[in-house]
Amino acid sequence: MTDADFHLAQFNVATMLYPLEHPGMADFVARLGAINSLADDSPGFVWRLQDGSGDSTAMRPFGNDDIIVNMSVWESADALFQYAYKSHHAEVFRRRKEWFSVPTEPHLVLWWVPRGHIPGMTEGEEKLTHLRGNGPSEAAFTLKKRFAPAPAQSLK
Numbered sequence: 001m002t003d004a005d006f007h008l009a010q011f012n013v014a015t016m017l018y019p020l021e022h023p024g025m026a027d028f029v030a031r032l033g034a035i036n037s038l039a040d041d042s043p044g045f046v047w048r049l050q051d052g053s054g055d056s057t058a059m060r061p062f063g064n065d066d067i068i069v070n071m072s073v074w075e076s077a078d079a080l081f082q083y084a085y086k087s088h089h090a091e092v093f094r095r096r097k098e099w100f101s102v103p104t105e106p107h108l109v110l111w112w113v114p115r116g117h118i119p120g121m122t123e124g125e126e127k128l129t130h131l132r133g134n135g136p137s138e139a140a141f142t143l144k145k146r147f148a149p150a151p152a153q154s155l156k
Contacts, residue, residue, distance in 0.1 A: 005115050006149040007046050010080055011071045011124030012108035013061050014100040020057055020068075028099040031092050032057065038088055039072065044079020047118055048072040061125055071124050073113065077146055080110075084143075106131050109140050112149040 018024040032055050039045055049056045049071035061069045074080040083089055109128040113119055127140045136145035 003149050006112040007115055007117075008074045008077055008080060008110055009071070009113045009119045009124070009127075010074065010108065010110050011069065011119070011128055013067050013069050013128065014096070014107065015064075015066050015103075016068060017099055017101060025099055027095075028092075029057075035089055035092055039083055042079070042083040042087065044075040045083070046073040046075060049121070059121060061121060069121070069124070071119065071121070073118070077110065077143060081143060106142070108142060110142060110146070111140050112147075 016025065020029060036048065036050075036055055039048055049059070049069065051058050056070060057068050059069055061067055072080075074083075084093065106128065109124070109131045111127050130137075131140040131142070134140070136142055136147070138147045138150040141147045
């Protein structure tokens with residue numbers, strides 16, 4: 001397999017300061033549709049986790065009602081970086097402290113998946129747990145500490 005045979009999966013979690021229905025989360029919730037559409041239309045976007053409502057805010061990783069999740073697949077780390085930090089998403093990202101607690105441990109993990117593979121919530125939870133316990137590696141890494149696709153690791 002070559003690098004072209006892989007896509008980049010990302011899984012991130014955030015602990016809400018308030019329930020989604022609380023007025024303190026209203027501005028965040030109001031922006032979700034536009035931010036998700038921006039991702040869907042971004043160069044290099046492949047897929048994102050969503051339920052019937054079009055987002056993933058009803059899903060609770062690690063069985064914690066205070067945590068929400070975002071999970072997506074991209075053609076490359078550069079494509080994800082452009083969306084996250086160089087698009088309108090960055091404006092919302094800069095306001096995250098209004099809606100979410102400051103993380104005390106890694107909250108975002110990346111890993112390579114074979115092209116066409118759609119990761120599930122459990123896979124994302126396992127990758128984030130691996131990163132938290134072992135630090136960045138070929139199996140689970142961050143945007144700051146990236147690894148190239150490693151076929152043996154990516155298929156595990």
